[in-house]
Every structure is written in C-alpha cells, then in structure tokens.
Amino acid sequence: xxxxxxxxxxxxxxxxxxxxxxxxxxxxxxxxxxxxxxxxxxxxxxxxxxxxxxxxxxxxxxxxxxxxxxxxxxxxxxxxxxxxxxxxxxxxxxxxxxxxxxxxxxxxxxxxxxxxxxxxxxxxxxxxxxxxxxxxxxxxxxxxxxxxxxxxxxxxxxxxxxxxxxxxxxxxxxxxxxxxxxxxxxxxxxxxxxxxxxxx
Amino acid sequence: xxxxxxxxxxxxxxxxxxxxxxxxxxxxxxxxxxxxxxxxxxxxxxxxxxxxxxxxxxxxxxxxxxxxxxxxxxxxxxxxxxxxxxxxxxxxxxxxxxxxxxxxxxxxxxxxxxxxxxxxxxxxxxxxxxxxxxxxxxxxxxxxxxxxxxxxxxxxxxxxxxxxxxxxxxxxxxxxxxxxxxxxxxxxxxxxxxxxxxxxxxxxxxxxxxxxxxxxxxxxxxxxxxxxxxxxxxxxxxxxxxxxxxxxxxxxxxxxxxxxxxxxxxxxxxxxxxxxxxxxxxxxxxxxxxxxxxxxxxxxxxxxxxxxxxxxxxxxxxxxxxxxxxxxxxxxxxxxxxxxxxxxxxxxxxxxxxxxxxxxxxxxxxxxxxxxxxxxxxxxxxxxxxxxxxxxxxxxxxxxxxxxxxxxxxxxxxxxxxxxxxxxxxxxxxxxxxxxxxxxxxxxxxxxxxxxxxxxxxxxxxxxxxxxxxxxxxxxxxxxxxxxxxxxxxxxxxxxxxxxxxxxxxxxxxxxxxxxxxxxxxxxxxxxxxxxxxxxxxxxxxxxxxxxxxxxxxxxxxxxxxxxxxxxxxxxxxxxxxxxxxxxxxxxxxxxxxxxxxxxxxxxxxxxxxxxxxxxxxxxxxxxxxxxxxxxxxxxxxxxxxxxxxxxxxxxxxxxxxxxxxx
Amino acid sequence: xxxxxxxxxxxxxxxxxxxxxxxxxxxxxxxxxxxxxxxxxxxxxxxxxxxxxxxxxxxxxxxxxxxxxxxxxxxxxxxxxxxxxxxxxxxxxxxxxxxxxx
Numbered sequence: 001x002x003x004x005x006x007x008x009x010x011x012x013x014x015x016x017x018x019x020x021x022x023x024x025x026x027x028x029x030x031x032x033x034x035x036x037x038x039x040x041x042x043x044x045x046x047x048x049x050x051x052x053x054x055x056x057x058x059x060x061x062x063x064x065x066x067x068x069x070x071x072x073x074x075x076x077x078x079x080x081x082x083x084x085x086x087x088x089x090x091x092x093x094x095x096x097x098x099x100x101x102x103x104x105x106x107x108x109x110x111x112x113x114x115x116x117x118x119x120x121x122x123x124x125x126x127x128x129x130x131x132x133x134x135x136x137x138x139x140x141x142x143x144x145x146x147x148x149x150x151x152x153x154x155x156x157x158x159x160x161x162x163x164x165x166x167x168x169x170x171x172x173x174x175x176x177x178x179x180x181x182x183x184x185x186x187x188x189x190x191x192x193x194x195x196x197x198x199x200x
Numbered sequence: 201x202x203x204x205x206x207x208x209x210x211x212x213x214x215x216x217x218x219x220x221x222x223x224x225x226x227x228x229x230x231x232x233x234x235x236x237x238x239x240x241x242x243x244x245x246x247x248x249x250x251x252x253x254x255x256x257x258x259x260x261x262x263x264x265x266x267x268x269x270x271x272x273x274x275x276x277x278x279x280x281x282x283x284x285x286x287x288x289x290x291x292x293x294x295x296x297x298x299x300x301x302x303x304x305x306x307x308x309x310x311x312x313x314x315x316x317x318x319x320x321x322x323x324x325x326x327x328x329x330x331x332x333x334x335x336x337x338x339x340x341x342x343x344x345x346x347x348x349x350x351x352x353x354x355x356x357x358x359x360x361x362x363x364x365x366x367x368x369x370x371x372x373x374x375x376x377x378x379x380x381x382x383x384x385x386x387x388x389x390x391x392x393x394x395x396x397x398x399x400x401x402x403x404x405x406x407x408x409x410x411x412x413x414x415x416x417x418x419x420x421x422x423x424x425x426x427x428x429x430x431x432x433x434x435x436x437x438x439x440x441x442x443x444x445x446x447x448x449x450x451x452x453x454x455x456x457x458x459x460x461x462x463x464x465x466x467x468x469x470x471x472x473x474x475x476x477x478x479x480x481x482x483x484x485x486x487x488x489x490x491x492x493x494x495x496x497x498x499x500x501x502x503x504x505x506x507x508x509x510x511x512x513x514x515x516x517x518x519x520x521x522x523x524x525x526x527x528x529x530x531x532x533x534x535x536x537x538x539x540x541x542x543x544x545x546x547x548x549x550x551x552x553x554x555x556x557x558x559x560x561x562x563x564x565x566x567x568x569x570x571x572x573x574x575x576x577x578x579x580x581x582x583x584x585x586x587x588x589x590x591x592x593x594x595x596x597x598x599x600x601x602x603x604x605x606x607x608x609x610x611x612x613x614x615x616x617x618x619x620x621x622x623x624x625x626x627x628x629x630x631x632x633x634x635x636x637x638x639x640x641x642x643x644x645x646x647x648x649x650x651x652x653x654x655x656x657x658x659x660x661x662x663x664x665x666x667x668x669x670x671x672x673x674x675x676x677x678x679x680x681x682x683x684x685x686x687x688x689x690x691x692x693x694x695x696x697x698x699x700x701x702x703x704x705x706x707x708x709x710x711x712x713x714x715x716x717x718x719x720x721x722x723x724x725x726x727x728x729x730x731x732x733x734x735x736x737x738x739x740x741x742x743x744x745x746x747x748x749x750x751x752x753x754x755x756x757x758x759x760x761x762x763x764x765x766x767x768x769x770x771x772x773x774x775x776x777x778x779x780x781x782x783x784x785x786x787x788x789x790x791x792x793x794x795x796x797x798x799x800x801x802x803x804x805x806x807x808x809x810x811x812x813x814x815x816x817x818x819x820x821x822x823x824x825x826x827x828x829x830x831x832x833x834x835x836x837x838x839x840x841x842x843x844x845x846x847x848x849x850x851x852x853x854x855x856x857x858x859x860x861x862x863x
Numbered sequence: 864x865x866x867x868x869x870x871x872x873x874x875x876x877x878x879x880x881x882x883x884x885x886x887x888x889x890x891x892x893x894x895x896x897x898x899x900x901x902x903x904x905x906x907x908x909x910x911x912x913x914x915x916x917x918x919x920x921x922x923x924x925x926x927x928x929x930x931x932x933x934x935x936x937x938x939x940x941x942x943x944x945x946x947x948x949x950x951x952x953x954x955x956x957x958x959x960x961x962x963x964x965x
Binding site (some may be wrong): 001004008011012015016018019021024027028031034035038041042045046047049050053054057058061062065066069070072073134135139140143144147148151152155158159161162163165166169170 | 878879895901902915940955
C-alpha cells in the first residue's frame with residue numbers, strides 16, 4: 001500500500017510537470033520520470049515483461065524521438081506565448097465543463113465498478129522462466145503467438161505503415177522546389193529554340 | 201374478363217376506312233397546308249367523300265341482325281386493360297349518325313370551297329373540318345364509353361379550333377374559349393359516369409354495361425344517368441349550359457352548319473339514345489331529361505323571337521330543336537327523337553348554308569334589319585331558305601312534320617302531358633320566329649343602304665353584324681353572286697329537306713321503323729287521352745296561328761311599306777330580359793367567372809409570392825442559416841477540434857456509464 | 864489478488880487521464896500536446912494491467928503491449944507532421960495553424 005501511494009504521487013506529480021512545464025525539454029524530463037514510475041507500477045502488478053517493454057520502448061525510443069524533434073524545431077516558446085490566443089472565449093468555460101463532466105463520469109464508473117466487481121483470486125508470480133507464471137515472458141509470448149496472433153500481425157502492419165508514412169512525410173527533398181526549377185529551365189530552352197528557328 | 205355481347209364479332213375493316221380517312225386528310229392538310237394552297241379544299245372533300253362512300257357500303261353490315269339480338273358489325277381494335285377494350289361498333293344508330301356526319305359533312309366541305317375562297321388559312325380550315333369529322337366518327341363509332349369520351353373531347357377541341365378560326369377576331373377567340381370551357385364541364389360529367397359504371401360492372405364497353413344495367417341499384421343508375429346528362433347538356437346546349445351556342449356563331453357559316461346544327465350538338469342526343477337501356481330503367485332520370493329538353497325548346501324559341509342576327513336566330517332555333525330531340529330520347533321516345541335529329545340535320549344545314557349564301561353575297565352583313573327584298577336579288581337563296589323554314593315549321597309533307605309530331609305525341613304516350621303542351625306551344629313559337637326571319641329578310645325592299653340608327657341598331661357590334669376584318673381578303677367588298685361550289689350543295693340539300701320525312705310515314709311499318717328494329721328497348725304505349733291524328737291537327741293549328749301572326753306583323757303590304765319605322769320600334773321596345781337572354785350569361789358570370797377570377801387574384805397577389813414562394817425562400821434561408829451555424833464550428837483551431845473530440849467521448853462514456861449496459 | 868483495491872487504480876488512472884486531457888486542450892505547443900496524449904495512453908495501459916491482474920487474465924497484457932506499439936507509431940507520425948508544419952514557422956504555436964478554417 002505504501003509503495004502504491006508513493007508511486008501514485010510520483011506519477012501524478014510528473015504528469016502535472018509534463019503538462020505545465022515552460023519548455024518542452026523540461027516536459028520530456030518529467031515524462032521520463034513518469035515512465036519510470038509507471039514501469040515500477042507495472043512490475044508491482046506482476047506484469048514484468050511489460051514493465052521492461054515500457055522502459056525500452058517508451059523511455060528509450062519515444063522519448064528520444066521527442067528530444068530529437070525538439071532539437072529540430074527551435075522551440076523557445078512560452079506556454080503563455082507571444083501569439084494571441086485564438087480560441088474563442090466560450091471554449092474556456094466549455095473546456096472546464098468538459099473536464100468536470102469527465103471527472104463525474106469517471107466517478108460514476110468508479111462506483112459502478114466498485115459495486116459490481118468481485119475480487120477473484122489470481123496467482124502471484126512464480127520463479128523466473130516458469131512458463132505458467134502470470135505475467136512472465138513465456139506466458140506472454142505463448143499468448144501472443146497463439147491466441148492473439150492476428151492482432152500481432154496487424155500491429156506489425158501498422159508499424160510498417162507508420163514507417164513508410166514518416167519517410168514520405170518528412171523526407172529530404174520537398175518536391176515543389178525541384179519542379180519549379182526544372183520547369184523554368186525547360187521554358188528557357190524552348191524560348192531559345194524558337195528564337196533560333198526564327199533566325200534561320 | 202367480361203366478354204362482349206353486343207354486335208357481331210368478327211372483323212369488318214371498312215369501318216377503319218370510314219374512321220381513319222378523315223384523320224388522314226386532316227394530317228395531310230395540317231402538314232402540307234401552305235404547299236397545297238387551293239388544293240386543300242378538294243383534298244378535304246375527297247377524304248370525307250370517300251368516308252361517306254365506305255359508310256354507304258357498310259349499310260348491309262351495319263343493319264345485320266346477329267345471334268341473340270346482336271346488331272350490326274363490330275371491329276375490335278385494341279385489347280388494353282380488362283374492361284377497356286377499344287373497338288368500333290356499327291349498328292343502325294351509329295350508321296345513321298355516320299351517314300349524316302360524312303354525307304352532310306361532304307356537302308358542307310364542298311360548300312366551304314366556295315365560302316372560304318380567298319381566306320388566308322384555306323387549307324387549315326379543311327384540316328380542322330376533317331379533324332372534326334374524324335373526332336365525331338370516333339364518338340359515334342366507339343364501342344365503349346372511354347372511346348366515346350375521347351371522341352367527345354376531340355370534338356370539343358375541333359369546335360374550339362373552328363369557332364376561333366379567325367384568330368384575329370377577339371370575339372371569336374372569346375367565343376371559342378367559352379364553348380370549350382362549358383364543354384369541359386360536360387366532359388367531367390361523363391368521366392364521373394364512367395367511374396360509377398366501371399365500379400358497378402367492371403367494364404366500360406357498351407355491351408357489358410347495358411347487360412348489367414339491372415344490377416346497378418337505383419341511386420347508382422340515377423347518378424350515372426344524371427352525370428351522362430350533364431355531358432349531353434353541355435355538348436347539346438341545353439339549359440343551363442347553353443350559353444356557348446349563340447356565341448359560337450362567330451365561326452364561319454359552314455362551321456355553324458356542320459357542327460353547331462347538324463352533328464356536334466347532336467352528340468348528346470346520340471349519347472342518350474345509345475344509353476337507352478340505362479335510361480329505360482330510371483324513370484326519374486327520364487323525367488329530368490325530358491323536362492330540361494322541353495324547357496330548352498321553349499326558352500330557345502322565345503329567345504329566337506328577339507334576335508336580329510340571322511345566324512343567332514338559327515342558333516336559338518337549333519337550341520330549341522335539340523331541346524325537342526333531347527326531350528324525345530329523354531322520355532323514351534327514342535325513334536322519334538332520333539328521327540327529329542335526322543330531319544333537323546338536313547333542314548338546319550340547309551338553313552345555315554342558305555344564310556351563308558346571303559352573308560357571302562352581302563359582304564358579311566348578318567343583321568336582318570339591313571336585309572329585305574332579297575327575294576328578287578337572291579332567288580335561289582330564297583327558295584332554299586323557304587324550304588328549310590317550311591320543314592322546321594312542320595308543314596305537312598315536309599320532313600320536319602313527320603319527326604316533330606313523333607316527338608310531341610311520344611311525350612303524351614309516355615305519360616308527360618306537360619311536356620306535350622310545351623311541345624305544342626313551342627311549335628307555334630317556332631313557326632312565328634322562323635317566318636319572321638324569312639319575311640324580314642326576303643320580302644319588301646332592300647335596306648342595305650339605310651342608316652343603322654334608323655333601323656334601331658344602337659349597338660351594331662352587339663347584334664353580331666358585319667365584321668369587316670374577318671379574313672375574307674379575296675373579296676372586294678360589294679355584293680356578288682356566289683360560286684357554284686356553294687349553290688350545288690344547297691340545291692342538293694333541298695331534296696332531303698322536303699322529302700326525307702316520308703321514310704317515317706307508316707308508323708310501325710315505315711322504313712324508319714324497320715331500320716331501327718331491335719335497336720331500342722321495346723315499350724308498349726298505354727292508352728293516350730288524345731289520339732295521334734288529333735295531335736297532328738292541334739299542332740297544325742298552332743303552327744298556322746304562328747305563321748299568321750308573323751305574316752300579319754311583317755308581310756302584309758302595309759307592314760312592308762312601313763318596314764323601317766316598324767323595325768326601329770321593335771328594336772327599341774325589345775324587353776331587356778330578352779335582350780339579355782334571360783340573364784343566363786350574367787348568372788354564370790356572377791356565380792363562376794367572378795369567383796374564379798377572385799381566386800386567381802388571391803393566389804397571384806398573396807399566396808404565390810408570400811406563402812408558396814415565401815416558403816421556398818424560407819427553406820433556402822434556413823439552409824443558409826444552418827450552413828452558417830455549421831461553419832462556425834470550423835475554426836481551424838486544433839484545440840477546438842480536440843475539444844469536440846472530448847465532447848464526443850464524453851457522450852459515449854456517459855451513455856454506457858449511466859444508461860446502457862457494458863457489453 | 865491485488866494488494867490494493869481496484870478502485871484505487873481506477874482513481875489513479877482517471878487522474879492521469881484527465882491531466883493528459885487538460886494538457887491537450889490547454890497547451891499550445893504541439894510537442895507538449897503530443898506528450899499529453901502519451902500520458903493518456905499510459906493511463907489506459909495502467910488500468911488494463913490492473914484489471915488483468917485482478918481477473919488473472921493474460922489478455923490485458925497483450926492489449927497493453929499492442930497499445931504501446933500503436934502509441935509508438937502514432938507518436939512517430941505525429942512528430943513527423945509537427946516537423947513538416949512547423950519547420951519554417953516563426954512560433955511553434957498550434958493556434959497559428961488555422962488553415963482549415965472554413
């Protein structure tokens with residue numbers, strides 16, 4: 001219980017830091033802390049494999065990606081920044097209303113689930129490598145490649161599409177510059193040819 | 201499907217020739233009118249003439265008696281929906297009408313070559329005439345009510361074309377419109393009758409409907425008869441739908457002769473005679489029709505006394521005589537009514553064509569006050585008109601004598617003593633005004649160069665006098681003798697005008713009765729209080745009194761000497777109720793025309809711009825408003841869109857959390 | 864069996880989720896918006912795993928794994944778009960990019 005509370009505090013604090021930090025780089029650091037605490041939480045829930053995956057993929061890949069992009073963009077903008085706030089005035093109270101309603105809804109779900117949810121006994125984890133242990137790599141792998149094979153394959157497809165998309169989107173040469181140059185060159189050559197033909 | 205029981209089944213292609221030749225003529229004349237020019241006349245005559253020949257050739261087929269009381273020849277054309285087979289039927293009734301239509305029609309076509317000579321639209325006139333003949337033949341040759349209705353409508357259309365033939369004359373155009381509108385009222389009546397008939401028997405063929413006449417039920421039968429009579433009254437100019445007939449005289453005289461005397465206006469008589477099996481079963485309908493027929497005869501005659509335009513005199517005379525016919529077939533004296541149609545066709549055509557001779561010779565003068573003394577100027581016209589007048593008065597030996605007496609006596613035989621009296625009185629009035637016309641036109645001295653106001657003509661245009669711009673371009677304006685085209689048909693018509701009535705001599709054994717054997721429902725007369733011979737004598741006496749009155753007022757030596765002041769007196773002293781034609785026109789104007797115009801104004805000024813148009817505009821405005829509203833959401837701001845996404849998610853979650861079940 | 868009642872996990876997850884929503888709606892820097900979206904993903908993951916542990920069912924793990932994968936792909940593409948849009952922009956401000964305004 002203590003552990004849970006501690007981790008919960010960290011999670012919430014880092015989340016708030018992410019959302020409110022002045023610079024994006026600060027937000028990234030907060031996000032890192034968040035992910036670390038989350039991984040700890042996962043492990044406490046006997047999801048060891050996923051905890052490790054969380055660290056590797058999220059903190060290791062995605063956060064790094066964020067850092068690269070921040071570096072790419074000269075991002076020195078304040079959260080309360082220079083440009084005028086173009087959101088219509090009505091949006092602010094509307095947003096607050098939305099948040100409040102969401103909270104209320106969650107509260108309702110919360111109570112509904114609390115009332116309806118019986119607690120079932122589930123086995124805690126066994127020794128490492130035990131294929132039947134809940135949350136172990138072997139257990140997870142067996143489920144992934146047999147019962148849930150199709151989602152796995154589709155996810156692979158999704159990743160491929162994402163990669164292709166990113167390459168297409170943020171590729172090196174913007175096409176417009178090249179075509180404009182080439183078009184101008186062709187026009188010049190044609191004009192010269194006509195002039196030459198007229199001379200003959 | 202109910203099968204035909206009337207007519208001899210089996211094809212008879214001559215009927216197609218009779219029916220379609222005039223249509224062919226019309227189409228050729230319409231299509232090639234300008235190119236044909238003067239050839240249009242002979243072409244039109246040929247089409248109708250050939251149709252007449254084929255009709256005569258069909259005499260044998262038309263009068264044959266088949267098995268089970270079937271009569272005549274039948275040609276099925278098209279088998280359409282169940283109960284809607286179209287075909288042609290030629291039984292004695294249809295044969296008689298077809299002979300008149302094509303025969304008298306042919307004579308009038310020939311006459312028109314002379315009368316319409318020099319007219320700008322010469323070929324178009326014959327196209328319309330041919331089209332009319334085709335339409336009328338459709339009406340009488342059909343073997344079912346729908347075909348009859350089609351013919352009915354087409355005949356009304358032809359009448360519209362022909363009345364308004366001189367399109368540059370506004371009065372003609374207005375008259376054509378008036379005729380058409382009133383005829384449409386009749387069309388609706390017939391349509392309604394068809395609906396009821398179809399509902400009761402599931403078919404519209406004559407044979408089927410008449411075979412099941414007994415199964416209609418009294419109210420249904422009465423409804424059908426009344427509805428059919430509305431149609432007949434409109435087409436045959438019976439009260440109160442008669443107001444179009446006098447105005448129809450705006451058309452050329454051959455038109456008046458053919459369709460407003462001999463054929464089209466008799467379509468109502470044909471209809472009732474055809475539907476004899478229906479009428480014989482409804483005494484109420486018979487009483488209604490007979491009464492209106494008698495009333496029309498009387499009113500027509502009274503109004504004929506007050507007319508000064510020679511064609512209007514004849515128009516009211518037509519209305520009155522058709523009243524006789526309607527009265528005859530209405531109360532059940534079918535052979536008498538049809539006989540009167542037969543004789544009337546000849547002598548009325550004769551009278552109209554004769555008047556056409558006069559009008560043509562006098563360069564379109566139509567007011568009898570400006571005539572006079574034409575016995576010496578136009579002797580042939582005088583002979584023609586005189587024979588016609590003698591026939592219509594019912595002078596013994598002339599055609600009208602036989603048929604009119606049949607109708608009058610028939611009224612008594614069928615138990616309608618009041619109609620009998622009306623018939624007799626009307627005969628007297630008829631004699632009076634027809635002789636008035638004859639005397640004023642032909643006796644005395646010619647008044648053509650007398651000042652109109654001296655004759656009491658205050659409003660020459662209202663009396664229907666000369667219209668200088670009626671399209672007769674080829675004439676130079678002074679009187680001249682008509683061509684042989686016009687004289688020959690009139691001469692030919694003298695013969696039947698005088699003699700055709702003898703076909704009916706002999707009662708049950710006459711050729712007429714033999715011709716119609718089996719056509720009409722058999723009826724045995726009860727004992728009549730007055731014998732037929734006595735009736736003949738009474739009618740004769742009344743007629744002589746009428747002629748005598750006319751003679752005393754217009755034809756004595758003293759009257760002729762004093763003609764101009766007398767005519768002026770009569771014109772000035774004419775009672776307003778007669779000059780305004782018993783106010784029928786005013787009544788119709790007040791009851792129907794004004795409200796319709798008011799309705800039109802309301803719609804045009806208020807409802808259309810504000811309600812209907814406004815509604816559409818409001819819908820458009822609403823769409824525009826909706827568009828503006830929706831566009832206000834498109835701020836282009838990512839955060840606003842994110843807000844909307846969250847809204848949507850909220851709705852989903854709220855639904856599942858609070859209302860639905862989580863599946 | 865969970866040591867901690869499931870309701871606590873629900874509350875925590877909800878809180879993190881709302882913080883993420885707030886971040887998306889209120890911040891104007893696109894990168895921080897994307898990071899807030901990552902917060903939301905992770906909140907959902909947490910709840911998946913908690914319930915999975917409660918029922919003793921593996922499917923929650925699988926689903927969380929798939930969520931991580933898809934979140935990664937989405938982050939990649941989102942960042943690529945941000946790069947393109949704001950490559951030559953003066954301010955990295957999402958409110959300036961209102962080209963879809965109709």
